[in-house]
Amino acid sequence: MQELIALQNRGYTLGFFDGIPGQEAQGYDDTSSKSNYRNAGVVKDNGNGFLTIELRHKLKKGDEIEIFSPFRFEPVKVVLSEIYNKDNNRLVADLAPGKANQSVKISVKDDLSLFPENTIIRLKVF
Numbered sequence: 001m002q003e004l005i006a007l008q009n010r011g012y013t014l015g016f017f018d019g020i021p022g023q024e025a026q027g028y029d030d031t032s033s034k035s036n037y038r039n040a041g042v043v044k045d046n047g048n049g050f051l052t053i054e055l056r057h058k059l060k061k062g063d064e065i066e067i068f069s070p071f072r073f074e075p076v077k078v079v080l081s082e083i084y085n086k087d088n089n090r091l092v093a094d095l096a097p098g099k100a101n102q103s104v105k106i107s108v109k110d111d112l113s114l115f116p117e118n119t120i121i122r123l124k125v126f
Contacts, residue, residue, distance in 0.1 A: 040065050040123035041097075041104075046112040050105040052086055057123055059083060059104060060094035066122050069114040075122075076115075078108055 038057045045052035051067075059065070061083060066075035085092050086103035095104050108115070 036124055036126040037066075037122045038125050040121040042121065043067075043115050043117055043119040044103060045117065046115050049107065049112070050084070051108050051112060051115055052103055052105050053121060055095065055097035055102045055104060058094060058096035059123065063123060066124075067108070067115055068120045068122070070116065070119065071114050076108075076110055078106070080106060082107060 040057045040059060041053040041055045043051055044054045053059075059080060061080055063080045065078050065080065067078060068075050083092050083095060084090065084105040085095060086105050089105070092104075095102065
């Protein structure tokens with residue numbers, strides 16, 4: 001349940017669990033996210049010694065990301081020491097998803113085969 005709560009969300013209700021819902025089926029009081037995590041991106045490639053990540057949230061040097069390998073129970077934590085812009089292979093201090101398919105390449109010490117395409121990556125923001 002803790003991992004479910006950690007997902008970016010606006011709170012949970014019973015919805016249709018008890019039948020056709022009334023006004024209480026949606027939380028209208030507060031629409032801000034209740035999570036301390038954001039979807040940082042997804043793995044698009046794991047070759048040549050780097051993970052290529054398609055961004056969903058801004059990443060910067062020093063951020064700690066968590067990679068959810070389908071082959072491990074616990075997420076793999078990685079502190080970003082170097083971030084490369086996939087488009088030009090230049091080292092950058094940060095990069096945001098400002099255009100379609102904006103991607104970065106990062107080095108990870110673990111076996112890259114643990115992180116196949118579409119592996120989810122999150123970032124703690126608070």
